[in-house]
Amino acid sequence: MKKVFLAPSILSANFAILGEEIKNVLNFGADIIHFDVMDNHYVPNLTFGPMVLKSIRDYNILAPIDVHIMAKPVDSLIPLFAKAGATYITIHPESTNHINRTLDIIKENGCKVGIAINPALSIDFLDHVIEKLDLILIMSVDPGFSNQKFILNTLKKIRLVQNKIILSKRKIYISVDGGVKFCHLDSLLQLGVNIFVIGSYIFNHSNYKFVIKKIKNYISNF
Ligand code: DX5
Ligand code: ZN
Numbered sequence: 001m002k003k004v005f006l007a008p009s010i011l012s013a014n015f016a017i018l019g020e021e022i023k024n025v026l027n028f029g030a031d032i033i034h035f036d037v038m039d040n041h042y043v044p045n046l047t048f049g050p051m052v053l054k055s056i057r058d059y060n061i062l063a064p065i066d067v068h069i070m071a072k073p074v075d076s077l078i079p080l081f082a083k084a085g086a087t088y089i090t091i092h093p094e095s096t097n098h099i100n101r102t103l104d105i106i107k108e109n110g111c112k113v114g115i116a117i118n119p120a121l122s123i124d125f126l127d128h129v130i131e132k133l134d135l136i137l138i139m140s141v142d143p144g145f146s147n148q149k150f151i152l153n154t155l156k157k158i159r160l161v162q163n164k165i166i167l168s169k170r171k172i173y174i175s176v177d178g179g180v181k182f183c184h185l186d187s188l189l190q191l192g193v194n195i196f197v198i199g200s201y202i203f204n205h206s207n208y209k210f211v212i213k214k215i216k217n218y219i220s221n222f
Pocket of ligand 2: 009034035036068177197
């Protein structure tokens with residue numbers, strides 16, 4: 001059976017009780033924590049850095065954490081997030097002048113290698129770096145904020161990315177991030193998506209347990 005995971009994006013969590021928010025979503029069945037790093041330069045918003053990640057690990061949160069870095073320049077941040085406890089580090093190709101080098105830094109620091117693709121970015125560059133990837137994060141909104149509208153063209157993009165992964169014969173997860181709600185799951189599952197990054201649809205719900213179980217049941221039984 002295909003592996004499918006739920007990754008709540010803590011961008012929509014209550015930061016005043018972040019540790020508890022994360023423990024709750026994990027207890028209710030979430031698989032991966034999605035950690036959005038924003039710098040008010042690459043994207044017009046500002047969030048958290050390696051110190052917050054370290055606090056989460058020190059709070060005994062052991063689940064895999066995907067650190068989605070929306071910051072430029074990015075290279076010098078990678079060792080800091082690796083040391084703080086990142087499992088995956090996912091970067092945007094536009095945030096570096098030298099993509100190969102940046103991906104190598106992620107790997108050398110012991111993390112799984114992810115690349116994020118913005119909605120309007122062409123995917124040709126993947127041919128040149130696919131050998132280095134563990135994860136392709138397909139953005140279904142322009143990065144920067146939670147609770148935006150899912151861009152439907154993403155579905156076409158996923159199909160193209162999936163073809164490239166098949167040709168590469170590598171085991172690379174496809175993750176989708178931005179505006180994902182229950183109504184999108186069916187088409188995304190049909191396209192072979194492995195990781196569902198979901199922020200506001202979970203954290204804006206009054207009952208995390210209910211909404212996580214509903215999503216997990218659907219994706220696990222697909
Ligand atoms: C957007 C972030 C997303 C976002 C997802 O730049 O990368 O991870 O927080 O949140 P929702 O699901 O609310 O779009
Ligand atoms: Zn993200």
